Amino acid sequence: MVGRSVVSLDDLTVTEIRELLDKAAYIATHQRQVAHTCDGRVLAALFYEPSTRTRLSFETAMLRLGGKTIGFAGAQLASVSKGESIADTIKTTANYADIIALRHPKEGAALIAKEAAASYGVPVINAGDGGHMHPTQTLADLATIQSRFGRLDQLTIGLCGDLTFGRTVHSLIETLCRFGNVHFVLISPEELVTPRYVLDRIEATPSCSYVEVRDLTQVIGDLDVLYMTRVQKERFFNEDDYLRLRDTYILDEQKLAQAKTSMAVLHPLPRVNEIAVEVDDDPRAAYFEQVRNGMLMRMALESSVLGDELPGYVPANKEYKV
Amino acid sequence: MVGRSVVSLDDLTVTEIRELLDKAAYIATHQRQVAHTCDGRVLAALFYEPSTRTRLSFETAMLRLGGKTIGFAGAQLASVSKGESIADTIKTTANYADIIALRHPKEGAALIAKEAAASYGVPVINAGDGGHMHPTQTLADLATIQSRFGRLDQLTIGLCGDLTFGRTVHSLIETLCRFGNVHFVLISPEELVTPRYVLDRIEATPSCSYVEVRDLTQVIGDLDVLYMTRVQKERFFNEDDYLRLRDTYILDEQKLAQAKTSMAVLHPLPRVNEIAVEVDDDPRAAYFEQVRNGMLMRMALESSVLGDELPGYVPANKEYKV
Amino acid sequence: MVGRSVVSLDDLTVTEIRELLDKAAYIATHQRQVAHTCDGRVLAALFYEPSTRTRLSFETAMLRLGGKTIGFAGAQLASVSKGESIADTIKTTANYADIIALRHPKEGAALIAKEAAASYGVPVINAGDGGHMHPTQTLADLATIQSRFGRLDQLTIGLCGDLTFGRTVHSLIETLCRFGNVHFVLISPEELVTPRYVLDRIEATPSCSYVEVRDLTQVIGDLDVLYMTRVQKERFFNEDDYLRLRDTYILDEQKLAQAKTSMAVLHPLPRVNEIAVEVDDDPRAAYFEQVRNGMLMRMALESSVLGDELPGYVPANKEYKV
Structure with missing residues (x-):
């Protein structure tokens, strides 16, 4: 999953989703061991509309992996008000951050963001775009x-x-x-x-x-x-x-x-x-x-797309039947 | 004081307040030693009304102890606008954070928060609720x-x-x-x-x-x-x-x-x-x-209710006369 | 440059600007080595008007040096609405933070801030004040x-x-x-x-x-x-x-x-x-x-005015001709 953006769950295979479930279960019981998995990483939480629950979940997930966060939420957004396109904001942010969580009121925003960030190798996780997807x-x-x-x-x-x-x-x-x-x-x-x-x-x-x-x-x-x-x-x-x-x-x-x-x-x-x-x-x-499981799954997802391996984690359940 | 919420100063004995004063004095002169006291901890600063001075004080206190912060301030609040009760917001946040600082315009909000967080073992510090208390x-x-x-x-x-x-x-x-x-x-x-x-x-x-x-x-x-x-x-x-x-x-x-x-x-x-x-x-x-003393006392309080001992601190003044 | 506030580029000599350019080039290729340069430091990003691009740049710069950030952006500001002077806000913040990045709509705000923070030894970096300077x-x-x-x-x-x-x-x-x-x-x-x-x-x-x-x-x-x-x-x-x-x-x-x-x-x-x-x-x-160079230069500037030396950096180009 390294470098992968997740706009919808179709971006992940059933096997990959099982792996995330497996990792989340591991993280739940090994919080101390995974606390430095993403040391030096920066997550940008770009929330064009407020969604405190989701934003705090993405942010806490990164913090509990040892990473750091930047971002904005709703009223704070700035350049946006000067008419900047979402692609430009993403290209800018991709120069700051290693991974982006995007919440946007318009359907399709996450896909545009994924494409804008692609050349920087920065994965975008859709944190909800319009009535569309919220993987x-x-x-x-x-x-x-x-x-x-x-x-x-x-x-x-x-x-x-x-x-x-x-x-x-x-x-x-x-x-x-x-x-x-x-x-x-x-x-x-x-x-x-x-x-x-x-x-x-x-x-x-x-x-x-x-x-x-x-x-x-x-x-x-x-x-x-x-x-x-x-x-x-x-x-x-x-x-x-x-x-x-x-x-x-x-x-x-x-x-x-x-x-x-x-x-x-x-x-x-x-x-x-x-x-x-x-x-x-x-x-x-x-x-x-x-709520807690959401945070754990975001920890699994963030570390996976960043390519940061969870210390001590052994993918034991590769033989899941699908 | 481990696990203790502080809604008003009546939640602390005179001896405990003296201990906090003692710890704050220690922290003031041992900033480097205490800089990792709360490594891995997350403080949620939930400010339902803006109070920059107080919010930054609570946040800096946690950061200077090695912890991290999440939260919202005023206009950013989100789920709230969808009519979520304060108890639900606290129960959600208690799944993310180890300690909560709450500022709310309504009297009694901190007490409700304390009760909602209790089953998660997450202490709530009242950062001001209405005209009521601001311990x-x-x-x-x-x-x-x-x-x-x-x-x-x-x-x-x-x-x-x-x-x-x-x-x-x-x-x-x-x-x-x-x-x-x-x-x-x-x-x-x-x-x-x-x-x-x-x-x-x-x-x-x-x-x-x-x-x-x-x-x-x-x-x-x-x-x-x-x-x-x-x-x-x-x-x-x-x-x-x-x-x-x-x-x-x-x-x-x-x-x-x-x-x-x-x-x-x-x-x-x-x-x-x-x-x-x-x-x-x-x-x-x-x-x-x-202002500085406020930050030091919040460092003393946050580490105390989290049960994180200050490295090198010896409670020398246990014999204070009350 | 230790302890120096930067209100305009006239606060830096040509030699110092060359040193910053040199450091930024070093940082660009030694991100891992410099990742703990500012461990334990706190940057306050005080943005009295929103400017997401600039704010995130200053914040990311500090985070990628190992430091932490506090602050506010636009709508979040609080005490301000109670009529507090900028000098008082700066004196308060100087008790929390080691360095301040200030964005303010009024010309001259950064100079006032520099003077208010001076007795605390906290450098102020002008992140834009009015139509004036944005060094x-x-x-x-x-x-x-x-x-x-x-x-x-x-x-x-x-x-x-x-x-x-x-x-x-x-x-x-x-x-x-x-x-x-x-x-x-x-x-x-x-x-x-x-x-x-x-x-x-x-x-x-x-x-x-x-x-x-x-x-x-x-x-x-x-x-x-x-x-x-x-x-x-x-x-x-x-x-x-x-x-x-x-x-x-x-x-x-x-x-x-x-x-x-x-x-x-x-x-x-x-x-x-x-x-x-x-x-x-x-x-x-x-x-x-x-955008990326802006972040790198802010990393160079923040570490320089804090007096935090970049590990491994050798000022090789001291003989630049001006």
Whole structure:
């Protein structure tokens, strides 16, 4: 993966994603050993729109590997306001930094950045561009499932809430299809069903299957993973529909009582009220673990594309079956 | 103090505060020795409102101990704008950082943060929440008095200006009462006198006493410490009152001529015009020392709650009399 | 240069500038050796107006020398909004940091800062104050010419575009006059000619000469260096003039075809459209090298004023003829 930019998860093979999962697991238990992996490296976090959670995750990942960070976030951006193109900003930054994490409101920005940085040998990691891709979020999701179940397949995975506009959900489904052997339970109101192209992706995967349902309580007992997303009020035609449906898609201890004790609850965060705070203390709540896993996966990814080997790491699991 | 959050100074015993003063004095003269005390540590400076002076102090303290920093300041905040609760932001950050410094405009925010971070073992230091508490400012004040006089008691301490709304003044008085043997001279216009509950605190301390006066020049010759605060125009009912009183509460070389040569002038900064710039070069001016002492006390506090021992430090003064 | 503030390039002798160029060349090829030159140092980047390119350059320079950074940029500034004077902010910061880089919209701010920091022994580097000086930009320009030609003299240097308001151009001309033996070709529309005081500077230098022309294509074949600047629309009395002139001052491959193969194209960046993107891949394009040279010169300058010696560096070229 050395020198590789990651604009979408399609830039990584299934084997490479497995290697990142393996490395993240290693990092989690060897923080002290890896603390100087990226000594002397500089990460530029260029956040054209604020996304504190993601920015701090990328930055902490580099810091905990021994590297350093520069960058800007939202209001701080400068040259930009003088009309500089994103390609020029990237070419400038590529003279300062060894790796760039880019967040941009426009779709396609990460691809432009990748090309601008290419001649400098500086990899660009997409930290979200428009409604498009956000590959490291999906890596965080995968790491959380992997750490809870020791595998990514042979699982029944429920996705609940806004399945029309939730890009993290689409990306997770598509990536899990690459690994195969997953049964998806798609739980959403009729107004917010999964788009056809995502269903097509599942249908094109012989080892995967899905079912679409409207009611969480009806299926919660079958699930290994419940991936919650936020149902935004503004997606509904009228307030009545919103109020009628909302409660169906709020996870609380009462609904959770019907779930398996081994089920894992994921959420990309931030949440508003779609998971009751009382759930936080339930051992099935995995969404803050997901934050930590996101940082660990970013540590794995940053060190890998920089070509900095994790001290003591032995790629033991090369024989994973795909 | 390991793992301890500090929401207010009541979270620290008098003995612990003395230990911090002792450590700060050690750090001041052993900067090179302590430069790797917190290697591998990450401080998150979460500033929901800008306070550059305080933020840079917390950050520099961690950097000078060998640690690293992440965070946001004011306009940069992100997830927040998507309606995330402070508890969720803290739980997220506790997955990245080893210690959190929090500044928030709402009273009580630091206590909520402390509780949210508790299960992660991540201490929270209150860097100011609303009109409430700002414990590290008081630590800076104490360190300055200690370094100038070698003690915190047997002193006549004047507090001058807005004694009604100045929270730093209240906190300093309350903390000095815990140490005892202080005579307070409370210098303010009638409109801005010390609140009853603060006077009660002094009266409840047998070894402490106070007097309330209106005129600085009348008492300046008696003082060991003169703690200046800003008199804000908007506190007055009318401009005439403000103009009439203002000059009484401006410290200049002329007024200073009547003070002891050993007196120390403190001010929490920023100042506007309540201390004339000419005073800066007077050896009695201690308010920029106070800035440095604030950083040293934050170094002492950060390393203490992280459980990182200062190399070479011997707690020599365990036998302090309280 | 130890402890020296740099408000303008007049604060450095020609010999000292040559030493910085020499050090920058050393750093470029010895990045690993110099990576701990400033261990334990803290740079404060105080940017009262945003200038991401410059801020990141100063910060990266310190990080790549092993130091750390604190600071603020634009919207983050805080105490400032409470009316604190720049001198007080600097005196505060001088208690935190070992060196300060200051960007401020008001002319003279850097000089005030230099004086405020003097008693703390903290050097201030002017990162731009108002329309006034921006010495490290000129250092980047010089380093780029030096690295392309191995010398700063015996060159024909064209400066093209807005020569009236472009402060970087004035500073570069004045500094090159100190080195001597340069022929300047001043290419601008009549509305944007070089100010009299700059022409006087050249005329006062016996070994230097200049010619003023209107048309780039007419002279491009003679140039060793072509320094492009932006022609801002708002400088023109009417749109017709702007449109008529604009194309004359846009550098593209067609115009470049008439230039020497050894010519170097410089630009202070950001550019808008005055250099066509197609030029970026031409070996004569030196403007992104200039970004890197700016960082290297800032590394040389920061380490020099801090008195931190570059490991392995031998000042070989002390016998430069001036």
